[in-house]
Amino acid sequence: MEGFFLGRQPILDRNQNLVAFELLFRQDETDEKASITNDLSASANVIINAYCQLGIQNVLGKQRGFINADPELVMSDIISLLPSKHVVLEIKETAIVTAEFMQRCKELKQKGYQFALDSIVAMNQKVEQLLPLVSVVKVNVLELEKAELSKLVAELNRWPVLLLALKVESREQENYCMQLGFQMFQGYYFAKPEVLTVKRADPGKLSLLKLLTLVMGDSDIEEIEKEFKHQPGLSYNLMRMVNSVANGLPQKINSIKQAIMIMGRKQLQRWVQLLLYTADQSNGNMSSALMQTAAARGKLMELIAAVERPHDKTHQERAFMVGILSLLDVVLGIEMQQIVDKLGIPDDMSQALLVREGRLGHELKLIEANEKGEVAVIQLILAGLGFLSLSELANIEIQAIGWANRIGEVAN
Known part of the structure; x- marks a missing residue:
């Protein structure tokens, strides 16, 4: 078994209920800019070990797990190890999208798998191509000015998707995303929320x-x-x-x-x-x-x-x-x-x-x-x-x- 680690970051709804985790997979050979091959290997390692050793229920509890799914993982048989009720497969806009990949995603969607589009900052041809497949769009709010974010949300609202505010790092960002109608939230503000110490002690x-x-x-x-x-x-x-x-x-x-x-x-x-x-x-x-x-x-x-x-x-x-x-x-x-x-x-x-x-x-x-x-x-x-x-x-x-x-x- 190759080395890997598993990180989890909470995903919350509008009422700050815990609804999912993003599962972060890495190997010792990789860095934050891991190659597709290493990403696949790292994801496969963790998926297999999580299932074989303790079961995905132990990793996720009653929540879903958002899992990085590059094209190589989506096209592989490893997906069959992941019960559709447990996971949301995250596709990156930067992924190389082929006709075979699109067909595979449609087949998986028919089998009950859900997809999310990861780290979006603007509409473009590839995003529009992938939107019919996905049920969740993760918008990187840290990269956008308020006007840009508002415009992007208005464009995405034309599609039947849930919006997740990604990289929320302050109360101000959270409030603005709430106003824009985001349904889910993820970021260091929630996962490592020292900024909340302003509240009065109970x-x-x-x-x-x-x-x-x-x-x-x-x-x-x-x-x-x-x-x-x-x-x-x-x-x-x-x-x-x-x-x-x-x-x-x-x-x-x-x-x-x-x-x-x-x-x-x-x-x-x-x-x-x-x-x-x-x-x-x-x-x-x-x-x-x-x-x-x-x-x-x-x-x-x-x-x-x-x-x-x-x-x-x-x-x-x-x-x-x-x-x-x-x-x-x-x-x-x-x-x-x-x-x-x-x-x-x-x-x-x-x-x-x-x-x-x-x-x-x-x-x-x-x-x-x-x-x-x-x-x-x-x-x-x-x-x-x-x-x-x-x-x-x-x-x-x-x-x-x-x-x-x-x-x-x-x-x-």
């Missing part, structure tokens, strides 16, 4: 942060129980969850203290960390995308730490926490420094979260580069770490994503 989440502080510290069970009693909804969820997984026990759990003891401090800590990401009314369902990203980061950090130090469970747990906590400033709307101070976490974790330094910091940097498909940065960090190959990273990432999807289903 009081309920600050209470959860207090609870997390107690669980992570040396507080006794009575103190943790007392904090739960201040939050009836949380207590109910805890009891319900513990009872649902405690079928083998002779009797039902009927007290908060009993539930805490059965769950154990480590699992309770993980549960509270993930609860901080669950959707709240003030932020639509952006949090569902954030929760999945944070959960996948946590698990991937833990799995990387397990490769580095297989017998050091403490190191693995700290790595998990760094991954989970790395987006908490976005969710709470407060500076990471305040979170680090409040939780009183060890120096190596603080350095990782604040300035991406130290072993854990470099591993977090690796994961963030992977999310964005920054091939050169990934290769550099892997070389510096010295214990992880690109193919090993891809394998454990598929495990982490599958775990995060299952967690997301439970949380919803």
Whole structure:
């Protein structure tokens, strides 16, 4: 098996619900400007491994996956590995379009496959040739002035297609695209949304942060129980969850203290960390995308730490926490420094979260580069770490994503 990595970027609808992921495939030989042959090989590798090892459901959960489909991949038998209900095949305008390619796309469309036209900035003859095939058009909004974008949207609206705003990097861009009627959105503004820290911290989440502080510290069970009693909804969820997984026990759990003891401090800590990401009314369902990203980061950090130090469970747990906590400033709307101070976490974790330094910091940097498909940065960090190959990273990432999807289903 050749080396590859799999990155995912969330795609959201107008209500900021998570509706799909773009799957980013690369090999160690490729860069951002990969050749068609390497693109095909990289895509094939990931598709086959995702299916054979864990199944595409683990990679995508209930969402669709937008997959780069150059002509060579579309014409190949590999497509038969991709159930039509799971994927949207992305065609680039720069692709060499032949009569055979058009015929193949029509046949696949009749079999239920959906196509998207990727990174459009203007109408031209080739775009008009491909539009009858596609159900989604991804418009590169970063490359266009407002007037140009408005004109392009008006031209595209003549076709029965959904419009996806690609490379949305600011709230202003998102608002303008909303006004123009875009149905879907993708970009660093959503996938790495530090810009959202301007929102006010949700009081309920600050209470959860207090609870997390107690669980992570040396507080006794009575103190943790007392904090739960201040939050009836949380207590109910805890009891319900513990009872649902405690079928083998002779009797039902009927007290908060009993539930805490059965769950154990480590699992309770993980549960509270993930609860901080669950959707709240003030932020639509952006949090569902954030929760999945944070959960996948946590698990991937833990799995990387397990490769580095297989017998050091403490190191693995700290790595998990760094991954989970790395987006908490976005969710709470407060500076990471305040979170680090409040939780009183060890120096190596603080350095990782604040300035991406130290072993854990470099591993977090690796994961963030992977999310964005920054091939050169990934290769550099892997070389510096010295214990992880690109193919090993891809394998454990598929495990982490599958775990995060299952967690997301439970949380919803």
